[in-house]
Amino acid sequence: MKLSKYFYKNNKLNFALAFFSLLFSGVVFVLLSVLMQMILDIVTTGDVSQIKNVLIISAGYVAMLGSGWLMERFFRNRFIEKALRQYKNRVFTLIMQKGISFFSKEPTSRYISGLTNDVNSIENNYLQSWFTVFLHGIYFIFALAVMLWYHVGLTAFAIGISSLTVIVSILLGGKLAAEEKRVSGKNEEFTGTLKDFLGGFFIIKSFKAENETSSLFGGKNASLENAKCRRRKTEALINLVGGCMGISVSVGIMIFGVYFVIQGQITIGVLAAFIQLMNFITSPVQIIPSALANIKAAKTLILKMEESLSSIDETRGKLQITGGSGNIELRNVSFGYEEKENTLENINFTFEQGKCYAVVGASGSGKSTLLHLLAGSFDNYSGNIAYQSKELRDISADSLFDEVSVIWQNVYIFNSSISDNITMFKNCESNIMENTVKRAGLSELMIEKGYGYLCGENGGNLSGGEKQRVAIARSLLKNTKVILIDEATSSLDTAASSVIEDTIINMEGVTRIVVTHKTDSSVLRQYDCILVLQEGKVTDYGNFEQLMNSSSYFRSVINEEVRVA
Numbered sequence: 208m209k210l211s212k213y214f215y216k217n218n219k220l221n222f223a224l225a226f227f228s229l230l231f232s233g234v235v236f237v238l239l240s241v242l243m244q245m246i247l248d249i250v251t252t253g254d255v256s257q258i259k260n261v262l263i264i265s266a267g268y269v270a271m272l273g274s275g276w277l278m279e280r281f282f283r284n285r286f287i288e289k290a291l292r293q294y295k296n297r298v299f300t301l302i303m304q305k306g307i308s309f310f311s312k313e314p315t316s317r318y319i320s321g322l323t324n325d326v327n328s329i330e331n332n333y334l335q336s337w338f339t340v341f342l343h344g345i346y347f348i349f350a351l352a353v354m355l356w357y358h359v360g361l362t363a364f365a366i367g368i369s370s371l372t373v374i375v376s377i378l379l380g381g382k383l384a385a386e387e388k389r390v391s392g393k394n395e396e397f398t399g400t401l402k403d404f405l406g407g408f409f410i411i412k413s414f415k416a417e418n419e420t421s422s423l424f425g426g427k428n429a430s431l432e433n434a435k436c437r438r439r440k441t442e443a444l445i446n447l448v449g450g451c452m453g454i455s456v457s458v459g460i461m462i463f464g465v466y467f468v469i470q471g472q473i474t475i476g477v478l479a480a481f482i483q484l485m486n487f488i489t490s491p492v493q494i495i496p497s498a499l500a501n502i503k504a505a506k507t508l509i510l511k512m513e514e515s516l517s518s519i520d521e522t523r524g525k526l527q528i529t530g531g532s533g534n535i536e537l538r539n540v541s542f543g544y545e546e547k548e549n550t551l552e553n554i555n556f557t558f559e560q561g562k563c564y565a566v567v568g569a570s571g572s573g574k575s576t577l578l579h580l581l582a583g584s585f586d587n588y589s590g591n592i593a594y595q596s597k598e599l600r601d602i603s604a605d606s607l608f609d610e611v612s613v614i615w616q617n618v619y620i621f622n623s624s625i626s627d628n629i630t631m632f633k634n635c636e637s638n639i640m641e642n643t644v645k646r647a648g649l650s651e652l653m654i655e656k657g658y659g660y661l662c663g664e665n666g667g668n669l670s671g672g673e674k675q676r677v678a679i680a681r682s683l684l685k686n687t688k689v690i691l692i693d694e695a696t697s698s699l700d701t702a703a704s705s706v707i708e709d710t711i712i713n714m715e716g717v718t719r720i721v722v723t724h725k726t727d728s729s730v731l732r733q734y735d736c737i738l739v740l741q742e743g744k745v746t747d748y749g750n751f752e753q754l755m756n757s758s759s760y761f762r763s764v765i766n767e768e769v770r771v772a
């Protein structure tokens with residue numbers, strides 16, 4: 208995977224025109240030295256007749272320099288804008304292609320930092336620096352050509368001193384790359400800490416942990432700023448070396464140049480031009496090594512992102528399960544979040560197509576874990592889970608989610624409108640949307656606040672019940688043949704809960720698997736089958752009456768003698 212190619216994809220014309228205009232304006236700018244030489248030689252020779260020609264040349268020079276500069280800025284900005292847009296779009300697309308099991312193990316701060324702070328560094332230290340290197344390379348090469356034309360000996364002296372600067376600065380560039388990577392890592396840690404503490408603001412306040420979290424934040428902040436300081440020191444050292452060598456070159460050229468003027472080998476105008484041209488030699492000598500070091504440092508950030516995105520392929524295969532018919536079969540399924548500690552143990556059960564199932568059990572019995580497995584969140588289980596007689600690990604994620612919807616207890620709401628949160632940013636016909644809103648019990652909310660009402664960060668402007676209704680509406684609108692529901696009505700009052708449960712239970716042709724902590728017998732009687740979990744094992748299953756007769760554990764659940772939340 209080469210992310211850097213997305214800087215140039217469908218962007219090569221802007222890149223080429225930017226560099227062509229850079230070449231043009233760079234050459235014209237170097238010609239200023241020749242123009243200066245002509246003017247000074249007129250002064251020393253007293254040839255007034257040449258003034259008119261110089262004025263015409265100067266006007267043309269200014270016009271060419273201005274047009275070249277405008278073209279270069281226009282095409283450079285177009286190139287960088289499109290390059291960064293394509294790069295970030297590609298990174299985000301690859302993140303979205305990651306499997307759930309991969310992504311759940313990674314810190315999101317890695318990608319937040321990579322798409323914010325690191326992108327700024329890539330823009331300034333990679334893309335912009337390449338233009339800097341090219342422009343000063345033009346200055347150096349063209350100025351060198353003019354200097355050789357003026358005087359070979361003086362030019363050879365200048366190049367000999369300048370080459371030492373380049374060698375020393377390049378040797379220091381590797382250290383700058385290491386410091387850049389260190390800054391990126393510390394920024395990732397800082398972003399993760401900030402995100403974690405802001406997300407847990409309520410917990411911090413309620414447990415009066417402000418001082419402790421402030422201390423931890425201060426440590427991460429100090430570590431980041433220390434890394435940035437080290438990077439600045441390294442960059443300053445590179446610039447210092449280049450600057451000192453550049454001054455040495457300029458002083459040496461002036462001394463040698465005066466000697467050649469006295470010897471009559473060059474004119475005063477040529478010496479002045481030579482001194483001006485030396486700016487185009489010393490400046491690149493100072494700037495190019497630093498720019499190359501920045502490029503090398505920023506490239507490590509691109510490689511770091513490539514490495515982070517390298518695990519996008521899921522272990523499951525490419526099989527399709529379109530059609531929506533068939534049972535869900537679990538055979539000898541065991542799973543644990545940690546080795547040798549199974550949360551689910553030897554599950555054997557078949558969920559028949561179109562039926563409605565309740566999953567009940569004490570807290571920690573594995574109810575939500577079972578739903579996670581059925582949703583494809585983890586593939587490191589033992590045994591077999593089959594949709595339409597096809598092993599879940601062999602089914603593509605896209606195909607699975609075409610047929611399966613999931614409503615989790617902890618609903619995530621995007622900082623967008625209610626409408627966007629229901630449709631997941633897709634287009635939807637108004638009559639279908641209205642019917643979905645009605646079925647999810649959202650009609651009153653829509654009348655009160657409207658479809659365009661902003662939900663706030665993670666639904667901060669909505670109540671818990673409203674957020675769960677939005678999540679239910681998402682799944683109803685998706686219209687899949689399997690719906691997995693984890694405590695979908697836990698935040699709703701009795702009346703609202705009854706509406707949603709009736710909607711779920713009365714769906715036709717849809718397999719519904721509902722994890723519930725509610726023990727209302729009038730509701731549980733409506734399920735086709737109730738699956739009883741105890742300590743990760745299926746201890747019994749059947750309809751309400753059967754379980755009341757056969758399962759003492761189920762009766763204890765109904766009588767709320769065990770904790771089922």
